[in-house]
Amino acid sequence: MAKSKSRLGKGLAGLISGGANTATTTTKVAKKVVASKPETSANEGGSDSREMAAAGLPDFQEVLVGKIEPNPYQPRREFDESQLVDLAESIQSEGLIQPIVVRQINGGYQLIAGERRWRAFKLLKLKKIPARIIEAGETSAASMALIENLQREDLSPIEESKGYASLIRDFDLTQEQVAERVGKGRATIANSLRLLSLPDEVQGYLATNMLSTGHAKVLLGLESKQEQALLARRIIEEGVSVRGSEDLVQSIRRAGKIKTGQSRELSEAESAAIDDIERRLMAFLSSNVSLKHNPKKGKIVIEYSGNDDLQRILERIGLEE
Secondary structure, eight states: OOOOOGGGGGHHHHHHHSSHHHHHHHHHHHHHHHSSOHHHHTSSOSHHHHHHHHTTOTTEEEEEGGGEEOOTTOSOOOOOHHHHHHHHHHHHHHOOSSOEEEEEETTEEEEEEOHHHHHHHHHTTOSEEEEEEOOOOHHHHHHHHHHHHHHHTOOOHHHHHHHHHHHHHHHOOOHHHHHHHHTOOHHHHHHHHHGGGSOHHHHHHHHTTSSOHHHHHHHTTOSOHHHHHHHHHHHHHHTOOHHHHHHHHHHHHHHHHHHHTOSOOOOHHHHHHHHHHHHHHHHHHTSOEEEEEOSSOEEEEEOOOHHHHHHHHHHHTTOOO
């Protein structure tokens, strides 16, 4: 996955603690409190909580592991068991450096950030885990869960897309509002959401990293879901590069035009030129583009998904409101 843009730099800590100074203090106190073995951090004594309160962090304490429920809007759906075991062994050996983040709900707590750490504590059968307790509504909790995973670059392209879609669907946000919450450009959100229009089979390849996001964007250049799935299989089986996939898509599109009689038969040079123009337009607009050409007239067809995607394209070509 591509690295997060600098707009994400203020970080999750800035959202949940109100500033960098507090976040730094939190980290220092966390190291002091849980630098010992987890057996010590799981004790019932209240001295650790008193140390946190003395440091000006009364909302930073140990909570019962069994009182915590996962975040229903957690974008990450797959947790590698071997990695969880490794994390549990690390915690058992070195202690927990970074606390989880929770909010109070229904007499218990709901995770906002740190599900892997919480699962590792459950594997170790520890009763308590250091946590920062914050006040947050459902929208904020969902946004922060997504932000944490984006900053860690843990998510597959499909998990990221579904996280954005959840914010839009479940909290009635626009793509622009989602972009503001997670600190990314609206075009990035729109392009990510387009991946959800791919067939389930292709989404599965993306989720398991058998296909890259670059390959997926190329597949979106095909209108037929069957063709998308067939080409995805070929890309995986033959190890086709992104550029090679672009060439295959152009060949399929060109064959489709001739088959349906949408275009006169073109010379090899004309076909190559049209393919190159289409490829550059698609890269520039991050949308499916079709160029229909003959010497006297032609047309360019640009596809978009919804009002937000149309607005993104208009801004890209300089027709801002």
